[in-house]
Amino acid sequence: MTTVPHPGRDSDPARWKILALLSVAVLSGMSIWLTASAIAPELQRTWGLTSSQVGWLTTLVQLGFVTGTAVAALLNLADVVPSRWYFAVSGVLGSLANAAILVAPGYGSALVFRFLTGFFLAGVYPPAMKMIATWFRSSRGMAIGAIVGALTVGKATPYLLKLFEGSSLVPVITGSSSAAVVGAVLILVAYRDGPYPFLRPAFSWGLVMRVIKDRPTRLATGGYLGHMWELYAMWATVGLYFSEFFTGVGNANSLSADLTAFGVIAVGGVGAVVAGRWADRWGRERTTIWMMAISGSCAITMGWLMNASAWIVVPVALIWGFTIVADSAQFSAVVTEVAHPELVGTALMLQTSVGFALTAVSIQATIWLADVAGWQVAYGMLALGPVLGIISMARLRVARRLS
Numbered sequence: 408m409t410t411v412p413h414p415g416r417d418s419d420p421a422r423w424k425i426l427a428l429l430s431v432a433v434l435s436g437m438s439i440w441l442t443a444s445a446i447a448p449e450l451q452r453t454w455g456l457t458s459s460q461v462g463w464l465t466t467l468v469q470l471g472f473v474t475g476t477a478v479a480a481l482l483n484l485a486d487v488v489p490s491r492w493y494f495a496v497s498g499v500l501g502s503l504a505n506a507a508i509l510v511a512p513g514y515g516s517a518l519v520f521r522f523l524t525g526f527f528l529a530g531v532y533p534p535a536m537k538m539i540a541t542w543f544r545s546s547r548g549m550a551i552g553a554i555v556g557a558l559t560v561g562k563a564t565p566y567l568l569k570l571f572e573g574s575s576l577v578p579v580i581t582g583s584s585s586a587a588v589v590g591a592v593l594i595l596v597a598y599r600d601g602p603y604p605f606l607r608p609a610f611s612w613g614l615v616m617r618v619i620k621d622r623p624t625r626l627a628t629g630g631y632l633g634h635m636w637e638l639y640a641m642w643a644t645v646g647l648y649f650s651e652f653f654t655g656v657g658n659a660n661s662l663s664a665d666l667t668a669f670g671v672i673a674v675g676g677v678g679a680v681v682a683g684r685w686a687d688r689w690g691r692e693r694t695t696i697w698m699m700a701i702s703g704s705c706a707i708t709m710g711w712l713m714n715a716s717a718w719i720v721v722p723v724a725l726i727w728g729f730t731i732v733a734d735s736a737q738f739s740a741v742v743t744e745v746a747h748p749e750l751v752g753t754a755l756m757l758q759t760s761v762g763f764a765l766t767a768v769s770i771q772a773t774i775w776l777a778d779v780a781g782w783q784v785a786y787g788m789l790a791l792g793p794v795l796g797i798i799s800m801a802r803l804r805v806a807r808r809l810s
Contacts (some may be wrong), residue, residue: 418770419602422542426550428597429539430557435590436498436531438568438583439505439524439562441672443517444643444666445565446579448650454514458647465643467518469767471525476760479529480615482620485752486605490538491598496689497530498591506584509577531590532558533755536736540743540751543599546692548740552683555736556676562642564670566665594714605748618754623745626803628758630695631738636708636761638731642768645671645724647774648782652713652720667721671728678733682741690722691737692804696797698734702727703793710783741803 425530443464451461479485504523510516518533535554543550557637568582569575618624646668653663687695705727714730739755746754769789778787 416545416662417543419542421552422601425542425598425601426539426553428593430536430553432494432498432590432593432598433535433554434557434561434564435586435593435763436494437528437558437563438502438586439501440528441465441642442505442508442560442565442579442583443468443521444646445569446575447646449576450517454517456514456629458537458774458778459771461642462771463518464521465639466767466770467521468525468528469639469763469770471522471527473525473760473764473767474522475526475529475535476756476763479533480756480760481573483753485531485534485537485756486749490534490600491529491594492787493677494534494598495591495595497527497534498587499593501527501531501693502584502587502591505587506580509580529756529759533759534752535741536739536755537605537743537752538598538600540602540740541605544603546687547743548686548694548737549680549683551736551740552679552681552686552733552741555739556679556730559679559732560673560676562743563669563676566646566669566672569665605751615753615757618746618750618757620748621750621754623803624742624754624758626799626806627741627745628761629799630699630764630796630803631735631758632765633792633799634695634699634734634738635765636769636792637702638735639763639766640773640789641706641727641731641786642672643770643786644773644777645728647777648709649724651782652717667724670721671724674725675732678729678731679736683731683736686737686740690804691741692800692807695734695737695800696804698730699793699796699800702730702733703790705730706786706790706793710786711724713782745807 443461447461447464450456450464501524504520504527507520507523508517511520536551539550539554540547564586565579565583568579606628646664649664649667649671653667682694682698705723708723709720710729712723740757742754742758743751769792773785773789776788
């Protein structure tokens with residue numbers, strides 16, 4: 408198979424059906440990612456965990472995802488294995504690993520299950536971006552943005568499931584695991600590649616080095632790293648931030664914190680789609696630079712608002728939630744455009760692998776700094792990522808203009 412030359416505007420009428428299908432499947436599959444963060448207070452009480460130990464329940468998902476994407480990149484799985492089978496099998500295995508938390512005898516085994524959850528999710532998110540890219544060319548930024556938007560809402564879903572009456576543990580775990588299975592079945596039954604398929608190469612150990620040597624791909628990955636330094640640390644701690652905030656203003660009801668955390672994460676789904684439109688119209692580099700500039704400013708600001716009115720804090724947090732993930736899809740969209748067609752899957756896997764490895768550091772650093780120095784320092788530190796990401800994307804913008 409070869410990539411079809413750019414035909415102008417996308418015209419296949421089935422593309423919207425496939426976009427909806429993939430969005431639902433990704434939302435369902437990724438709902439198992441932040442389950443430990445959503446039910447952290449209950450697990451903390453049950454097993455007597457420290458704040459650092461609670462953080463590792465999310466960090467191990469990140470590390471599992473890093474390992475899964477690294478293995479997939481080295482074995483060229485995203486380019487060699489048919490995407491729908493890779494997605495479907497990974498989704499089912501991820502749901503089983505997530506459900507195993509219900510029978511985990513203790514903290515140690517829970518860490519293993521969280522690692523496996525992340526490992527199998529490596530076969531859900533990166534392949535989905537490649538899959539939708541086979542259906543869109545002129546509107547690829549919007550399409551991949553919709554996938555990232557679905558991912559974002561999916562990751563916020565555990566906070567919504569937690570609002571069911573009774574114990575939060577069972578509805579969050581069973582609801583998210585069931586959703587992941589549904590998403591896998593949908594892809595297996597209804598998905599097919601679109602009119603712009605990528606090359607499917609034979610296995611080669613050398614594909615990873617070919618990706619690394621490509622300068623535009625490296626610069627796009629540099630921007631992605633700056634973005635990822637900030638993103639998951641915020642997602643993993645925003646619930647803790649608002650639990651402390653609402654307690655401080657005299658409302659210790661966890662409902663307020665959970666609803667706000669859900670809204671802050673979920674609004675990023677809208678941001679990803681809207682920014683995708685902007686990127687298709689005004690350029691991916693320009694869009695990512697603006698989004699990182701705004702989100703980085705919010706990161707610096709949020710830590711100083713712990714004693715402010717909720718009417719100030721919540722809107723700033725929503726702006727942060729909107730912009731912090733709005734640019735995410737565009738780093739991947741750039742890779743689908745600049746990487747050689749037979750390397751796209753491996754390039755996406757490598758990009759996400761390195762990015763998620765970095766999140767393991769930023770999550771732990773943010774939780775530790777919040778404990779020892781306060782949210783001003785913890786969230787202010789996250790702004791370093793957008794600064795470096797802006798520099799990388801500005802260089803990429805120049806490089807693409809000169810090419």
